[in-house]
Amino acid sequence: MIKIGRYEIHRIEEVVVREHKSLFADWDEARVEPIKDWFVGDYYDTADDSFATSIHTxxxxxxxxxxxxxTGSGNTKDRPLSPRFAGLDTPYLERLKAAGVAPEDVDYVLLTHLHIDHVGWNTVLSDGKWVPTFPNATYVMTRTDREAKDPLIGAKEKPAGAVLPFVDSVKPLLEQATVKLVEGDEQNFLPGIDFIKTPGHAVGQMAIRLRDEGEEALFIADVMHQPIQVYNPEWSSKFCEDGVLARETRKSILSYAAENGCLILPAHFGGTHCGYIEKTAEGYAYRPSDVMP
Incomplete structure:
Protein backbone atom coordinates (compact mmCIF):
# COMPACT_ATOMS: atom_id res chain seq x y z
CA MET A 1 0.00 0.00 0.00
CA ILE A 2 1.15 3.53 -0.87
CA LYS A 3 0.01 6.68 0.89
CA ILE A 4 -0.62 9.99 -0.87
CA GLY A 5 -1.67 12.38 1.84
CA ARG A 6 -4.81 10.95 3.42
CA TYR A 7 -5.35 8.50 0.52
CA GLU A 8 -4.32 4.87 0.34
CA ILE A 9 -3.46 3.29 -3.01
CA HIS A 10 -3.69 -0.47 -3.49
CA ARG A 11 -3.08 -2.52 -6.63
CA ILE A 12 -5.72 -5.17 -7.29
CA GLU A 13 -4.19 -7.69 -9.66
CA GLU A 14 -6.34 -9.55 -12.11
CA VAL A 15 -3.85 -11.45 -14.25
CA VAL A 16 -0.30 -11.19 -15.62
CA VAL A 17 0.22 -11.98 -19.29
CA ARG A 18 3.33 -12.16 -21.44
CA GLU A 19 3.74 -9.70 -24.30
CA HIS A 20 6.34 -10.23 -27.04
CA LYS A 21 8.77 -7.41 -27.83
CA SER A 22 6.95 -7.00 -31.16
CA LEU A 23 4.58 -4.89 -29.05
CA PHE A 24 6.87 -2.10 -30.26
CA ALA A 25 7.44 -1.80 -33.99
CA ASP A 26 10.59 0.24 -33.31
CA TRP A 27 12.09 -2.24 -30.86
CA ASP A 28 15.89 -2.20 -30.65
CA GLU A 29 17.45 -4.84 -28.42
CA ALA A 30 20.50 -2.62 -27.91
CA ARG A 31 18.29 -0.25 -25.93
CA VAL A 32 17.96 -2.90 -23.20
CA GLU A 33 21.68 -2.89 -22.38
CA PRO A 34 21.84 0.43 -20.45
CA ILE A 35 18.99 -0.62 -18.11
CA LYS A 36 19.41 -4.40 -18.01
CA ASP A 37 20.50 -4.44 -14.34
CA TRP A 38 16.93 -3.74 -13.20
CA PHE A 39 14.86 -4.14 -16.37
CA VAL A 40 15.75 -7.76 -17.22
CA GLY A 41 13.93 -10.11 -14.88
CA ASP A 42 11.22 -8.04 -13.25
CA TYR A 43 10.10 -6.47 -16.53
CA TYR A 44 11.67 -8.25 -19.50
CA ASP A 45 12.65 -11.88 -20.11
CA THR A 46 15.48 -12.28 -22.62
CA ALA A 47 14.80 -16.02 -22.87
CA ASP A 48 11.64 -15.46 -24.91
CA ASP A 49 11.84 -11.70 -25.57
CA SER A 50 8.70 -10.99 -23.61
CA PHE A 51 7.43 -8.48 -21.08
CA ALA A 52 5.52 -9.17 -17.89
CA THR A 53 2.30 -7.25 -18.51
CA SER A 54 0.15 -6.80 -15.42
CA ILE A 55 -3.59 -6.31 -15.81
CA HIS A 56 -4.75 -4.58 -12.66
CA THR A 57 -7.01 -2.01 -11.06
CA THR A 71 -11.48 -2.66 -14.07
CA GLY A 72 -9.32 -5.12 -16.01
CA SER A 73 -10.64 -7.79 -18.37
CA GLY A 74 -13.45 -9.47 -16.43
CA ASN A 75 -14.52 -13.07 -16.01
CA THR A 76 -16.40 -15.30 -18.47
CA LYS A 77 -16.27 -12.77 -21.30
CA ASP A 78 -16.43 -13.83 -24.95
CA ARG A 79 -13.32 -12.45 -26.66
CA PRO A 80 -12.87 -14.13 -30.07
CA LEU A 81 -10.31 -11.55 -31.22
CA SER A 82 -8.34 -11.64 -27.95
CA PRO A 83 -8.21 -15.26 -26.74
CA ARG A 84 -5.94 -14.46 -23.78
CA PHE A 85 -8.79 -12.45 -22.25
CA ALA A 86 -11.52 -14.94 -23.11
CA GLY A 87 -13.33 -16.98 -20.50
CA LEU A 88 -11.16 -15.84 -17.60
CA ASP A 89 -11.89 -17.13 -14.11
CA THR A 90 -9.82 -15.03 -11.72
CA PRO A 91 -10.40 -14.24 -8.01
CA TYR A 92 -10.40 -10.50 -8.70
CA LEU A 93 -13.36 -9.69 -6.46
CA GLU A 94 -11.87 -11.80 -3.66
CA ARG A 95 -8.64 -9.79 -3.95
CA LEU A 96 -10.65 -6.59 -3.80
CA LYS A 97 -12.39 -7.84 -0.65
CA ALA A 98 -8.99 -8.72 0.84
CA ALA A 99 -8.15 -5.02 0.48
CA GLY A 100 -11.25 -4.24 2.53
CA VAL A 101 -13.66 -3.37 -0.29
CA ALA A 102 -16.85 -5.17 -1.30
CA PRO A 103 -18.51 -4.31 -4.64
CA GLU A 104 -21.24 -2.31 -2.92
CA ASP A 105 -18.60 -0.16 -1.15
CA VAL A 106 -17.29 1.41 -4.37
CA ASP A 107 -18.35 5.04 -4.85
CA TYR A 108 -16.71 5.78 -8.22
CA VAL A 109 -15.25 3.77 -11.08
CA LEU A 110 -12.99 6.04 -13.14
CA LEU A 111 -12.36 4.55 -16.58
CA THR A 112 -9.26 6.01 -18.20
CA HIS A 113 -10.34 4.55 -21.55
CA LEU A 114 -12.57 1.78 -22.86
CA HIS A 115 -10.14 -0.83 -24.18
CA ILE A 116 -10.75 -4.52 -23.55
CA ASP A 117 -8.44 -4.82 -20.53
CA HIS A 118 -9.77 -1.73 -18.72
CA VAL A 119 -13.54 -2.30 -18.65
CA GLY A 120 -14.18 -6.00 -18.05
CA TRP A 121 -15.12 -5.96 -14.37
CA ASN A 122 -17.62 -3.19 -14.97
CA THR A 123 -20.14 -5.99 -15.31
CA VAL A 124 -20.77 -9.54 -14.15
CA LEU A 125 -23.13 -12.16 -15.52
CA SER A 126 -26.30 -12.63 -13.46
CA ASP A 127 -29.16 -14.87 -14.66
CA GLY A 128 -27.85 -14.61 -18.21
CA LYS A 129 -27.65 -10.82 -18.16
CA TRP A 130 -24.68 -8.48 -17.80
CA VAL A 131 -25.24 -6.25 -14.77
CA PRO A 132 -23.07 -3.61 -13.07
CA THR A 133 -20.56 -5.18 -10.69
CA PHE A 134 -20.46 -2.15 -8.41
CA PRO A 135 -24.14 -1.32 -7.86
CA ASN A 136 -23.68 1.89 -5.88
CA ALA A 137 -20.91 3.37 -8.01
CA THR A 138 -20.94 6.24 -10.44
CA TYR A 139 -19.08 5.09 -13.53
CA VAL A 140 -17.05 7.85 -15.19
CA MET A 141 -15.77 7.78 -18.77
CA THR A 142 -14.91 10.33 -21.43
CA ARG A 143 -17.61 11.25 -23.88
CA THR A 144 -15.04 10.94 -26.68
CA ASP A 145 -14.17 7.33 -25.92
CA ARG A 146 -17.78 6.38 -25.21
CA GLU A 147 -18.83 7.57 -28.66
CA ALA A 148 -15.77 6.18 -30.43
CA LYS A 149 -16.30 2.66 -29.08
CA ASP A 150 -20.08 2.52 -29.54
CA PRO A 151 -21.01 0.27 -32.51
CA LEU A 152 -23.98 2.57 -33.19
CA ILE A 153 -21.81 5.70 -33.40
CA GLY A 154 -18.04 5.70 -33.92
CA ALA A 155 -17.45 1.96 -34.27
CA LYS A 156 -20.00 1.18 -36.98
CA GLU A 157 -17.33 -0.29 -39.25
CA LYS A 158 -15.77 -2.49 -36.59
CA PRO A 159 -16.37 -6.28 -36.69
CA ALA A 160 -18.71 -7.73 -34.09
CA GLY A 161 -15.86 -9.27 -32.10
CA ALA A 162 -14.09 -5.95 -31.78
CA VAL A 163 -17.04 -4.19 -30.13
CA LEU A 164 -17.89 -6.95 -27.64
CA PRO A 165 -16.12 -5.13 -24.76
CA PHE A 166 -18.46 -2.20 -25.30
CA VAL A 167 -21.52 -4.41 -25.70
CA ASP A 168 -21.02 -6.49 -22.55
CA SER A 169 -19.03 -4.12 -20.33
CA VAL A 170 -20.06 -0.56 -21.19
CA LYS A 171 -23.54 -0.64 -22.73
CA PRO A 172 -25.07 -2.30 -19.63
CA LEU A 173 -23.76 0.61 -17.56
CA LEU A 174 -25.44 3.13 -19.82
CA GLU A 175 -28.69 1.22 -19.39
CA GLN A 176 -28.56 0.22 -15.73
CA ALA A 177 -26.01 2.27 -13.78
CA THR A 178 -25.22 5.86 -12.94
CA VAL A 179 -22.82 7.08 -15.64
CA LYS A 180 -21.07 10.42 -15.84
CA LEU A 181 -19.62 11.43 -19.21
CA VAL A 182 -16.70 13.86 -18.96
CA GLU A 183 -14.42 15.72 -21.32
CA GLY A 184 -11.29 14.35 -19.64
CA ASP A 185 -9.79 17.61 -18.44
CA GLU A 186 -12.01 18.37 -15.43
CA GLN A 187 -10.34 19.92 -12.40
CA ASN A 188 -11.30 18.87 -8.87
CA PHE A 189 -13.85 16.39 -10.20
CA LEU A 190 -13.59 14.82 -6.76
CA PRO A 191 -11.67 16.23 -3.78
CA GLY A 192 -8.02 16.25 -4.85
CA ILE A 193 -8.73 14.48 -8.14
CA ASP A 194 -8.28 16.01 -11.59
CA PHE A 195 -8.50 14.58 -15.09
CA ILE A 196 -5.85 15.16 -17.78
CA LYS A 197 -6.43 14.44 -21.46
CA THR A 198 -3.91 11.86 -22.72
CA PRO A 199 -5.09 10.93 -26.24
CA GLY A 200 -3.25 8.71 -28.66
CA HIS A 201 -3.36 5.22 -27.23
CA ALA A 202 -7.12 5.71 -27.20
CA VAL A 203 -8.84 8.70 -28.73
CA GLY A 204 -10.49 9.61 -25.43
CA GLN A 205 -7.94 8.38 -22.92
CA MET A 206 -7.45 10.44 -19.76
CA ALA A 207 -5.02 10.29 -16.85
CA ILE A 208 -6.12 10.68 -13.24
CA ARG A 209 -4.19 13.06 -10.97
CA LEU A 210 -4.44 12.70 -7.20
CA ARG A 211 -3.06 15.46 -4.98
CA ASP A 212 -3.34 15.68 -1.21
CA GLU A 213 -1.29 17.22 1.59
CA GLY A 214 1.50 18.25 -0.78
CA GLU A 215 1.89 14.82 -2.37
CA GLU A 216 0.94 13.78 -5.89
CA ALA A 217 0.24 10.61 -7.85
CA LEU A 218 -0.57 10.34 -11.54
CA PHE A 219 -2.40 7.32 -12.91
CA ILE A 220 -1.22 7.37 -16.52
CA ALA A 221 -3.19 4.41 -17.94
CA ASP A 222 -1.56 3.26 -21.22
CA VAL A 223 0.48 6.37 -21.95
CA MET A 224 3.30 3.86 -21.47
CA HIS A 225 3.02 0.07 -21.49
CA GLN A 226 6.56 -0.65 -20.32
CA PRO A 227 9.27 1.40 -18.56
CA ILE A 228 11.63 1.10 -21.52
CA GLN A 229 9.40 3.73 -23.15
CA VAL A 230 10.66 6.24 -20.59
CA TYR A 231 14.02 5.96 -22.35
CA ASN A 232 12.45 5.67 -25.80
CA PRO A 233 9.36 7.88 -25.75
CA GLU A 234 9.10 7.72 -29.52
CA TRP A 235 8.07 4.06 -29.27
CA SER A 236 4.32 3.58 -29.42
CA SER A 237 2.74 0.17 -28.92
CA LYS A 238 0.86 -1.74 -31.61
CA PHE A 239 -2.32 -1.17 -29.59
CA CYS A 240 -2.17 2.62 -29.88
CA GLU A 241 -4.99 4.00 -32.01
CA ASP A 242 -2.84 6.96 -33.07
CA GLY A 243 0.85 6.23 -32.55
CA VAL A 244 2.01 9.72 -33.51
CA LEU A 245 -0.33 11.43 -31.06
CA ALA A 246 0.50 8.84 -28.39
CA ARG A 247 4.17 9.78 -28.75
CA GLU A 248 3.46 13.46 -28.18
CA THR A 249 1.26 12.69 -25.18
CA ARG A 250 3.97 10.46 -23.72
CA LYS A 251 6.60 13.18 -24.00
CA SER A 252 4.26 15.65 -22.34
CA ILE A 253 3.53 13.30 -19.42
CA LEU A 254 7.21 12.47 -18.97
CA SER A 255 8.04 16.17 -18.82
CA TYR A 256 5.26 16.81 -16.31
CA ALA A 257 6.18 13.87 -14.08
CA ALA A 258 9.86 14.79 -14.03
CA GLU A 259 9.16 18.44 -13.29
CA ASN A 260 6.67 17.73 -10.50
CA GLY A 261 8.31 14.66 -8.96
CA CYS A 262 4.99 12.82 -8.83
CA LEU A 263 4.55 9.09 -8.50
CA ILE A 264 3.37 7.59 -11.80
CA LEU A 265 1.10 4.56 -11.70
CA PRO A 266 0.78 2.94 -15.16
CA ALA A 267 -1.77 0.30 -16.01
CA HIS A 268 0.59 -2.53 -17.02
CA PHE A 269 4.13 -2.20 -15.63
CA GLY A 270 5.69 -5.23 -13.95
CA GLY A 271 8.23 -4.95 -11.14
CA THR A 272 6.94 -2.68 -8.38
CA HIS A 273 4.32 -1.46 -10.89
CA CYS A 274 4.92 2.25 -10.28
CA GLY A 275 7.77 4.74 -9.92
CA TYR A 276 9.23 8.15 -10.67
CA ILE A 277 10.55 9.96 -13.74
CA GLU A 278 13.89 11.77 -13.60
CA LYS A 279 15.31 14.19 -16.19
CA THR A 280 18.72 13.23 -17.54
CA ALA A 281 21.14 14.66 -20.07
CA GLU A 282 19.94 12.03 -22.57
CA GLY A 283 16.22 12.41 -21.87
CA TYR A 284 14.47 10.64 -19.00
CA ALA A 285 15.09 7.77 -16.60
CA TYR A 286 12.75 5.59 -14.57
CA ARG A 287 13.17 4.96 -10.85
CA PRO A 288 10.95 2.15 -9.61
CA SER A 289 9.12 2.83 -6.36
CA ASP A 290 10.66 1.36 -3.23
CA VAL A 291 7.17 0.36 -2.10
CA MET A 292 4.88 -2.04 -3.95
CA PRO A 293 1.22 -1.05 -3.67
Missing amino acids: WLVKGPDLTILID
Whole structure:
Protein backbone atom coordinates (compact mmCIF):
# COMPACT_ATOMS: atom_id res chain seq x y z
CA MET A 1 0.00 0.00 0.00
CA ILE A 2 1.15 3.53 -0.87
CA LYS A 3 0.01 6.68 0.89
CA ILE A 4 -0.62 9.99 -0.87
CA GLY A 5 -1.67 12.38 1.84
CA ARG A 6 -4.81 10.95 3.42
CA TYR A 7 -5.35 8.50 0.52
CA GLU A 8 -4.32 4.87 0.34
CA ILE A 9 -3.46 3.29 -3.01
CA HIS A 10 -3.69 -0.47 -3.49
CA ARG A 11 -3.08 -2.52 -6.63
CA ILE A 12 -5.72 -5.17 -7.29
CA GLU A 13 -4.19 -7.69 -9.66
CA GLU A 14 -6.34 -9.55 -12.11
CA VAL A 15 -3.85 -11.45 -14.25
CA VAL A 16 -0.30 -11.19 -15.62
CA VAL A 17 0.22 -11.98 -19.29
CA ARG A 18 3.33 -12.16 -21.44
CA GLU A 19 3.74 -9.70 -24.30
CA HIS A 20 6.34 -10.23 -27.04
CA LYS A 21 8.77 -7.41 -27.83
CA SER A 22 6.95 -7.00 -31.16
CA LEU A 23 4.58 -4.89 -29.05
CA PHE A 24 6.87 -2.10 -30.26
CA ALA A 25 7.44 -1.80 -33.99
CA ASP A 26 10.59 0.24 -33.31
CA TRP A 27 12.09 -2.24 -30.86
CA ASP A 28 15.89 -2.20 -30.65
CA GLU A 29 17.45 -4.84 -28.42
CA ALA A 30 20.50 -2.62 -27.91
CA ARG A 31 18.29 -0.25 -25.93
CA VAL A 32 17.96 -2.90 -23.20
CA GLU A 33 21.68 -2.89 -22.38
CA PRO A 34 21.84 0.43 -20.45
CA ILE A 35 18.99 -0.62 -18.11
CA LYS A 36 19.41 -4.40 -18.01
CA ASP A 37 20.50 -4.44 -14.34
CA TRP A 38 16.93 -3.74 -13.20
CA PHE A 39 14.86 -4.14 -16.37
CA VAL A 40 15.75 -7.76 -17.22
CA GLY A 41 13.93 -10.11 -14.88
CA ASP A 42 11.22 -8.04 -13.25
CA TYR A 43 10.10 -6.47 -16.53
CA TYR A 44 11.67 -8.25 -19.50
CA ASP A 45 12.65 -11.88 -20.11
CA THR A 46 15.48 -12.28 -22.62
CA ALA A 47 14.80 -16.02 -22.87
CA ASP A 48 11.64 -15.46 -24.91
CA ASP A 49 11.84 -11.70 -25.57
CA SER A 50 8.70 -10.99 -23.61
CA PHE A 51 7.43 -8.48 -21.08
CA ALA A 52 5.52 -9.17 -17.89
CA THR A 53 2.30 -7.25 -18.51
CA SER A 54 0.15 -6.80 -15.42
CA ILE A 55 -3.59 -6.31 -15.81
CA HIS A 56 -4.75 -4.58 -12.66
CA THR A 57 -7.01 -2.01 -11.06
CA TRP A 58 -5.83 0.84 -8.89
CA LEU A 59 -7.89 1.09 -5.72
CA VAL A 60 -7.89 4.52 -4.08
CA LYS A 61 -9.31 4.73 -0.55
CA GLY A 62 -9.89 8.21 0.84
CA PRO A 63 -11.43 9.51 4.04
CA ASP A 64 -14.92 9.46 2.50
CA LEU A 65 -14.42 7.88 -0.93
CA THR A 66 -13.64 4.49 -2.42
CA ILE A 67 -12.51 4.70 -6.03
CA LEU A 68 -11.50 2.13 -8.64
CA ILE A 69 -9.37 3.24 -11.58
CA ASP A 70 -10.08 0.84 -14.47
CA THR A 71 -11.48 -2.66 -14.07
CA GLY A 72 -9.32 -5.12 -16.01
CA SER A 73 -10.64 -7.79 -18.37
CA GLY A 74 -13.45 -9.47 -16.43
CA ASN A 75 -14.52 -13.07 -16.01
CA THR A 76 -16.40 -15.30 -18.47
CA LYS A 77 -16.27 -12.77 -21.30
CA ASP A 78 -16.43 -13.83 -24.95
CA ARG A 79 -13.32 -12.45 -26.66
CA PRO A 80 -12.87 -14.13 -30.07
CA LEU A 81 -10.31 -11.55 -31.22
CA SER A 82 -8.34 -11.64 -27.95
CA PRO A 83 -8.21 -15.26 -26.74
CA ARG A 84 -5.94 -14.46 -23.78
CA PHE A 85 -8.79 -12.45 -22.25
CA ALA A 86 -11.52 -14.94 -23.11
CA GLY A 87 -13.33 -16.98 -20.50
CA LEU A 88 -11.16 -15.84 -17.60
CA ASP A 89 -11.89 -17.13 -14.11
CA THR A 90 -9.82 -15.03 -11.72
CA PRO A 91 -10.40 -14.24 -8.01
CA TYR A 92 -10.40 -10.50 -8.70
CA LEU A 93 -13.36 -9.69 -6.46
CA GLU A 94 -11.87 -11.80 -3.66
CA ARG A 95 -8.64 -9.79 -3.95
CA LEU A 96 -10.65 -6.59 -3.80
CA LYS A 97 -12.39 -7.84 -0.65
CA ALA A 98 -8.99 -8.72 0.84
CA ALA A 99 -8.15 -5.02 0.48
CA GLY A 100 -11.25 -4.24 2.53
CA VAL A 101 -13.66 -3.37 -0.29
CA ALA A 102 -16.85 -5.17 -1.30
CA PRO A 103 -18.51 -4.31 -4.64
CA GLU A 104 -21.24 -2.31 -2.92
CA ASP A 105 -18.60 -0.16 -1.15
CA VAL A 106 -17.29 1.41 -4.37
CA ASP A 107 -18.35 5.04 -4.85
CA TYR A 108 -16.71 5.78 -8.22
CA VAL A 109 -15.25 3.77 -11.08
CA LEU A 110 -12.99 6.04 -13.14
CA LEU A 111 -12.36 4.55 -16.58
CA THR A 112 -9.26 6.01 -18.20
CA HIS A 113 -10.34 4.55 -21.55
CA LEU A 114 -12.57 1.78 -22.86
CA HIS A 115 -10.14 -0.83 -24.18
CA ILE A 116 -10.75 -4.52 -23.55
CA ASP A 117 -8.44 -4.82 -20.53
CA HIS A 118 -9.77 -1.73 -18.72
CA VAL A 119 -13.54 -2.30 -18.65
CA GLY A 120 -14.18 -6.00 -18.05
CA TRP A 121 -15.12 -5.96 -14.37
CA ASN A 122 -17.62 -3.19 -14.97
CA THR A 123 -20.14 -5.99 -15.31
CA VAL A 124 -20.77 -9.54 -14.15
CA LEU A 125 -23.13 -12.16 -15.52
CA SER A 126 -26.30 -12.63 -13.46
CA ASP A 127 -29.16 -14.87 -14.66
CA GLY A 128 -27.85 -14.61 -18.21
CA LYS A 129 -27.65 -10.82 -18.16
CA TRP A 130 -24.68 -8.48 -17.80
CA VAL A 131 -25.24 -6.25 -14.77
CA PRO A 132 -23.07 -3.61 -13.07
CA THR A 133 -20.56 -5.18 -10.69
CA PHE A 134 -20.46 -2.15 -8.41
CA PRO A 135 -24.14 -1.32 -7.86
CA ASN A 136 -23.68 1.89 -5.88
CA ALA A 137 -20.91 3.37 -8.01
CA THR A 138 -20.94 6.24 -10.44
CA TYR A 139 -19.08 5.09 -13.53
CA VAL A 140 -17.05 7.85 -15.19
CA MET A 141 -15.77 7.78 -18.77
CA THR A 142 -14.91 10.33 -21.43
CA ARG A 143 -17.61 11.25 -23.88
CA THR A 144 -15.04 10.94 -26.68
CA ASP A 145 -14.17 7.33 -25.92
CA ARG A 146 -17.78 6.38 -25.21
CA GLU A 147 -18.83 7.57 -28.66
CA ALA A 148 -15.77 6.18 -30.43
CA LYS A 149 -16.30 2.66 -29.08
CA ASP A 150 -20.08 2.52 -29.54
CA PRO A 151 -21.01 0.27 -32.51
CA LEU A 152 -23.98 2.57 -33.19
CA ILE A 153 -21.81 5.70 -33.40
CA GLY A 154 -18.04 5.70 -33.92
CA ALA A 155 -17.45 1.96 -34.27
CA LYS A 156 -20.00 1.18 -36.98
CA GLU A 157 -17.33 -0.29 -39.25
CA LYS A 158 -15.77 -2.49 -36.59
CA PRO A 159 -16.37 -6.28 -36.69
CA ALA A 160 -18.71 -7.73 -34.09
CA GLY A 161 -15.86 -9.27 -32.10
CA ALA A 162 -14.09 -5.95 -31.78
CA VAL A 163 -17.04 -4.19 -30.13
CA LEU A 164 -17.89 -6.95 -27.64
CA PRO A 165 -16.12 -5.13 -24.76
CA PHE A 166 -18.46 -2.20 -25.30
CA VAL A 167 -21.52 -4.41 -25.70
CA ASP A 168 -21.02 -6.49 -22.55
CA SER A 169 -19.03 -4.12 -20.33
CA VAL A 170 -20.06 -0.56 -21.19
CA LYS A 171 -23.54 -0.64 -22.73
CA PRO A 172 -25.07 -2.30 -19.63
CA LEU A 173 -23.76 0.61 -17.56
CA LEU A 174 -25.44 3.13 -19.82
CA GLU A 175 -28.69 1.22 -19.39
CA GLN A 176 -28.56 0.22 -15.73
CA ALA A 177 -26.01 2.27 -13.78
CA THR A 178 -25.22 5.86 -12.94
CA VAL A 179 -22.82 7.08 -15.64
CA LYS A 180 -21.07 10.42 -15.84
CA LEU A 181 -19.62 11.43 -19.21
CA VAL A 182 -16.70 13.86 -18.96
CA GLU A 183 -14.42 15.72 -21.32
CA GLY A 184 -11.29 14.35 -19.64
CA ASP A 185 -9.79 17.61 -18.44
CA GLU A 186 -12.01 18.37 -15.43
CA GLN A 187 -10.34 19.92 -12.40
CA ASN A 188 -11.30 18.87 -8.87
CA PHE A 189 -13.85 16.39 -10.20
CA LEU A 190 -13.59 14.82 -6.76
CA PRO A 191 -11.67 16.23 -3.78
CA GLY A 192 -8.02 16.25 -4.85
CA ILE A 193 -8.73 14.48 -8.14
CA ASP A 194 -8.28 16.01 -11.59
CA PHE A 195 -8.50 14.58 -15.09
CA ILE A 196 -5.85 15.16 -17.78
CA LYS A 197 -6.43 14.44 -21.46
CA THR A 198 -3.91 11.86 -22.72
CA PRO A 199 -5.09 10.93 -26.24
CA GLY A 200 -3.25 8.71 -28.66
CA HIS A 201 -3.36 5.22 -27.23
CA ALA A 202 -7.12 5.71 -27.20
CA VAL A 203 -8.84 8.70 -28.73
CA GLY A 204 -10.49 9.61 -25.43
CA GLN A 205 -7.94 8.38 -22.92
CA MET A 206 -7.45 10.44 -19.76
CA ALA A 207 -5.02 10.29 -16.85
CA ILE A 208 -6.12 10.68 -13.24
CA ARG A 209 -4.19 13.06 -10.97
CA LEU A 210 -4.44 12.70 -7.20
CA ARG A 211 -3.06 15.46 -4.98
CA ASP A 212 -3.34 15.68 -1.21
CA GLU A 213 -1.29 17.22 1.59
CA GLY A 214 1.50 18.25 -0.78
CA GLU A 215 1.89 14.82 -2.37
CA GLU A 216 0.94 13.78 -5.89
CA ALA A 217 0.24 10.61 -7.85
CA LEU A 218 -0.57 10.34 -11.54
CA PHE A 219 -2.40 7.32 -12.91
CA ILE A 220 -1.22 7.37 -16.52
CA ALA A 221 -3.19 4.41 -17.94
CA ASP A 222 -1.56 3.26 -21.22
CA VAL A 223 0.48 6.37 -21.95
CA MET A 224 3.30 3.86 -21.47
CA HIS A 225 3.02 0.07 -21.49
CA GLN A 226 6.56 -0.65 -20.32
CA PRO A 227 9.27 1.40 -18.56
CA ILE A 228 11.63 1.10 -21.52
CA GLN A 229 9.40 3.73 -23.15
CA VAL A 230 10.66 6.24 -20.59
CA TYR A 231 14.02 5.96 -22.35
CA ASN A 232 12.45 5.67 -25.80
CA PRO A 233 9.36 7.88 -25.75
CA GLU A 234 9.10 7.72 -29.52
CA TRP A 235 8.07 4.06 -29.27
CA SER A 236 4.32 3.58 -29.42
CA SER A 237 2.74 0.17 -28.92
CA LYS A 238 0.86 -1.74 -31.61
CA PHE A 239 -2.32 -1.17 -29.59
CA CYS A 240 -2.17 2.62 -29.88
CA GLU A 241 -4.99 4.00 -32.01
CA ASP A 242 -2.84 6.96 -33.07
CA GLY A 243 0.85 6.23 -32.55
CA VAL A 244 2.01 9.72 -33.51
CA LEU A 245 -0.33 11.43 -31.06
CA ALA A 246 0.50 8.84 -28.39
CA ARG A 247 4.17 9.78 -28.75
CA GLU A 248 3.46 13.46 -28.18
CA THR A 249 1.26 12.69 -25.18
CA ARG A 250 3.97 10.46 -23.72
CA LYS A 251 6.60 13.18 -24.00
CA SER A 252 4.26 15.65 -22.34
CA ILE A 253 3.53 13.30 -19.42
CA LEU A 254 7.21 12.47 -18.97
CA SER A 255 8.04 16.17 -18.82
CA TYR A 256 5.26 16.81 -16.31
CA ALA A 257 6.18 13.87 -14.08
CA ALA A 258 9.86 14.79 -14.03
CA GLU A 259 9.16 18.44 -13.29
CA ASN A 260 6.67 17.73 -10.50
CA GLY A 261 8.31 14.66 -8.96
CA CYS A 262 4.99 12.82 -8.83
CA LEU A 263 4.55 9.09 -8.50
CA ILE A 264 3.37 7.59 -11.80
CA LEU A 265 1.10 4.56 -11.70
CA PRO A 266 0.78 2.94 -15.16
CA ALA A 267 -1.77 0.30 -16.01
CA HIS A 268 0.59 -2.53 -17.02
CA PHE A 269 4.13 -2.20 -15.63
CA GLY A 270 5.69 -5.23 -13.95
CA GLY A 271 8.23 -4.95 -11.14
CA THR A 272 6.94 -2.68 -8.38
CA HIS A 273 4.32 -1.46 -10.89
CA CYS A 274 4.92 2.25 -10.28
CA GLY A 275 7.77 4.74 -9.92
CA TYR A 276 9.23 8.15 -10.67
CA ILE A 277 10.55 9.96 -13.74
CA GLU A 278 13.89 11.77 -13.60
CA LYS A 279 15.31 14.19 -16.19
CA THR A 280 18.72 13.23 -17.54
CA ALA A 281 21.14 14.66 -20.07
CA GLU A 282 19.94 12.03 -22.57
CA GLY A 283 16.22 12.41 -21.87
CA TYR A 284 14.47 10.64 -19.00
CA ALA A 285 15.09 7.77 -16.60
CA TYR A 286 12.75 5.59 -14.57
CA ARG A 287 13.17 4.96 -10.85
CA PRO A 288 10.95 2.15 -9.61
CA SER A 289 9.12 2.83 -6.36
CA ASP A 290 10.66 1.36 -3.23
CA VAL A 291 7.17 0.36 -2.10
CA MET A 292 4.88 -2.04 -3.95
CA PRO A 293 1.22 -1.05 -3.67
